[in-house]
Amino acid sequence: MDYPQHSAYRVPTKRPLLLSELRSQLPSVDDRIRAFPGYGDPTEYEAIADSLYQVFITTRNLAPARHSTNCSIHPLGPVDPESPQGWGQCLFCNSNRRIGNPRARQEVANAALQYDVPPPPYTHETLLDRMRQINDVIFELHYRSPEEDFALAADLVHGAFIIARELSRPRSTSRCTRHPGAPVDPTAQGGPRCLLCVAAERRTGAVPPPEIRNRPRRPVPGRRLPHPPS
Structure with a gap:
């Protein structure tokens, strides 16, 4: 008797549940964004940013894990916003390099694997265009989609969250x-x-860069000796 050949592929745990949750979250957020006739009030974008962040959490859990610094010592550490050319993105390691720690200088500088942050300007039109890209990518997702497609969806949703967050700020x-x-x-x-x-x-x-001037130190007053007895 011939038995059917089974594929060695196994659907990752919780992927069907997360895909169902993603497809239930996205339409409501997309409808609220399209309901704006133009620029909405910043307080309206606050709720949109909160909803997009929840969608990003779902897509992040579907995508492969990544770290903000790509540092083998501090993978979840803070990112250095003033990272020099040729250095890594880890703030801890770069701080050690700046103070001359020789062990930190031997660390190999790696490129950061951060989620996508779209460049400004941040407008309602750019948010709508980003939502169209998200809908196209998520519509094609299924259980056997490659990891790159889930990573792309996480990047797109994170970019939409950044745009909505910037639109929620005072203008x-x-x-x-x-x-x-x-x-x-x-x-x-x-x-x-x-x-x-x-x-x-x-x-x-x-x-x-701003010039740092060293303030002259005040002279330390000497200790006065007592007068000798007359």
């Missing part, structure tokens, strides 16, 4: 069209400017 704080809700650097050249734009210019060398 008159920095007066910056690229970062509407960014803080202001009051010490920037030419007057108060967007802190994120100033930091980006310093990283590229367009603006010299």
Whole structure:
């Protein structure tokens, strides 16, 4: 008697449940975004960002695990926002390199494996375009989809969450069209400017770093000796 040949492939645990949850979460968020006639109020985008973050958690659990720093010592550590050229993204290791720790200098600099962060400007139109991409990718997902497709879905949803989060910020704080809700650097050249734009210019060398001046120390007063008895 001939027995049927079974495939060696096994559906990962919880993938059917997570796919069902993903397809139940996405339509409601997509409908709320499309219901905006144009730019909505920042408070409306707060609820959208919260819902997109929940969708991202589901897609992240479906996708292969990744770390923010890709560091073998601190895989879940903080990311260095001012990482020099040729260094890694781990803030702990880069801090050790800056203070001259020789063991940290021997660490191999790896590229970061962070989730996608779309470049500004962040507008309602870019959010709609990102949602169209998400719907197309998730529509094609099934139990046997390759890991790359699930990773792409996680990147797209994370990018939509970033756009909605930026749209939920106040739009008159920095007066910056690229970062509407960014803080202001009051010490920037030419007057108060967007802190994120100033930091980006310093990283590229367009603006010299601030000069640090050492304040002269006050002389330590000497201890007065008692007068000899007369």
